[in-house]
Amino acid sequence: xxxxxxxxxxxxxxxxxxxxxxxxxxxxxxxxxxxxxxxxxxxxxxxxxxxxxxxxxxxxxxxxxxxxxxxxxxxxxxxxxxxxxxxxxxxxxxxxxxxxxxxxxxxxxxxxxxxxxxxxxxxxxxxxxxxxxxxxxxxxxxxxxxxxxxxxxxxxxxxxxxxxxxxxxxxxxxxxxxxxxxxxxxxxxxxxxxxxxxxxxxxxxxxxxxxxxxxxxxxxxxxxxxxxxxxxxxxxxxxxxxxxxxxxxxxxxxxxxxxxxxxxxxxxxxxxxxxxxxxxxxxxxxxxxxxxxxxxxxxxxxxxxxxxxxxxxxxxx
Numbered sequence: 001x002x003x004x005x006x007x008x009x010x011x012x013x014x015x016x017x018x019x020x021x022x023x024x025x026x027x028x029x030x031x032x033x034x035x036x037x038x039x040x041x042x043x044x045x046x047x048x049x050x051x052x053x054x055x056x057x058x059x060x061x062x063x064x065x066x067x068x069x070x071x072x073x074x075x076x077x078x079x080x081x082x083x084x085x086x087x088x089x090x091x092x093x094x095x096x097x098x099x100x101x102x103x104x105x106x107x108x109x110x111x112x113x114x115x116x117x118x119x120x121x122x123x124x125x126x127x128x129x130x131x132x133x134x135x136x137x138x139x140x141x142x143x144x145x146x147x148x149x150x151x152x153x154x155x156x157x158x159x160x161x162x163x164x165x166x167x168x169x170x171x172x173x174x175x176x177x178x179x180x181x182x183x184x185x186x187x188x189x190x191x192x193x194x195x196x197x198x199x200x201x202x203x204x205x206x207x208x209x210x211x212x213x214x215x216x217x218x219x220x221x222x223x224x225x226x227x228x229x230x231x232x233x234x235x236x237x238x239x240x241x242x243x244x245x246x247x248x249x250x251x252x253x254x255x256x257x258x259x260x261x262x263x264x265x266x267x268x269x270x271x272x273x274x275x276x277x278x279x280x281x282x283x284x285x286x287x288x289x290x291x292x293x294x295x296x297x298x299x300x301x302x303x304x305x306x307x308x309x310x311x312x313x314x315x316x317x
Contacts, residue, residue: 006084011143013059017052018240022139027056028085032078036070100129100161104154107184112176114152119219119314120174121282123153130279131215131245132158134294140213140243141165147207147235149199149216149228152177160190169207171197171231199231200313211235217247217280217292224313225261229268230305242299244270247280249292265295269302 010028014021023046030037030045037045043053057064057071063081065074073081104125114120123131132155135141141159145167148156156170170192172178178194185192197203214235218228225248236242246265250257265272272295279294 006081013056014241017055017059019052019056020139020241021142023048024056025085028060028073028081031060031064031071032073032082032085036072038070042071096161097129097133100132100158101125103161103184103188104128104158107154107157107180110180111154112152112174112180115174115176117314117316118174119221119224119316120152123217124281124283127280127282128153128155128158131155131294132162134276134279135159135213135215135245136162136164138243138296140245144212145169145210146213146215147171147211147232149214149231149235150174150218151181153217154181154184155215156181156192157184157188157190160185160192161188167193167211169193169195169211171195171199171203171207173198199227203231203234208234209237212237212241213243213245215245219314220248220250220292221312221315222260222264223308223311226264226306226308227313229265229270230308233268233270233299233303233305236299238299238303240299242303243273244297244299246295246297247292248295249280264306265297267306269300269304270297271300272296273298 010021010024013019014024027042027046030042039050039053043050046053048056063073063077065072108125111122114122132141141162141164143164143166146159146165148168148170150172151170152174156168159165160168170178170181172181172194173196175196178196181192182194184190195207214232216228216232218224225246229244229246232244236244248258248261262272274296276294278291280292282290282292
């Protein structure tokens with residue numbers, strides 16, 4: 001009963017303070033350890049600004065010992081809090097990686113041939129698994145609503161196989177892929193929602209402001225990136241937990257193109273939280289060295305869409 005109530009309370013606090021659940025769990029874990037931490041030490045451990053930490057402490061004043069220069073849980077509650085925080089932290093890591101690989105390998109030979117008119121290149125299974133592990137380790141799958149704008153790499157399938165997400169939706173123009181993902185979903189009881197969608201056309205309003213996380217590996221033209229970012233921005237919830245995962249690649253000798261893309265990202269007033277170079281590996285795509293970077297972009301109150309004529313969304317347009 002205690003854990004159920006506390007989990008519900010944590011969920012409410014994460015929404016109120018716009019913090020990821022894994023951060024709150026780490027806070028509870030630290031203040032329930034035998035070692036005691038000052039507020040300055042907790043700031044360093046958690047990477048939280050002072051005001052954020054104080055707001056978090058305020059939410060848990062009933063379980064924190066009073067009148068001390070250190071922040072720690074009341075002795076009578078230490079074991080329960082430690083057990084619960086460990087469970088949350090452990091839960092973020094519990095998924096059957098072997099099962100995910102097995103399912104992806106099972107369907108590998110049945111994957112539709114990449115459609116070059118849609119700039120499709122299949123990522124390796126290792127890349128698909130890496131993407132999901134990154135989402136998990138960032139706390140961006142657990143109880144989250146996740147949208148995929150295009151998914152010829154079956155990341156939605158790998159994400160669904162973790163059984164962590166609240167909801168998974170794929171917006172994909174390619175009917176072959178939609179049928180393929182739907183087949184995998186039904187055969188493995190994954191409940192992936194599939195929407196046939198040309199992203200150059202408006203998305204139904206019922207999907208807007210609906211998702212915590214959006215993942216996309218779009219066409220690598222400037223117009224393609226802008227189009228997919230515009231739609232991703234419309235889909236994500238407008239809070240500080242809103243996050244977009246964007247793949248982009250170019251040859252090392254064409255760095256000016258990536259500068260343009262990074263400027264475009266900043267023009268959308270998105271924060272480039274992380275850039276992971278050479279993160280994605282592909283079969284084919286030799287013009288970009290068969291690899292691309294993974295950008296992790298965070299929403300800000302000034303995040304916006306940018307108008308474009310979208311005349312050259314795909315490379316062959």
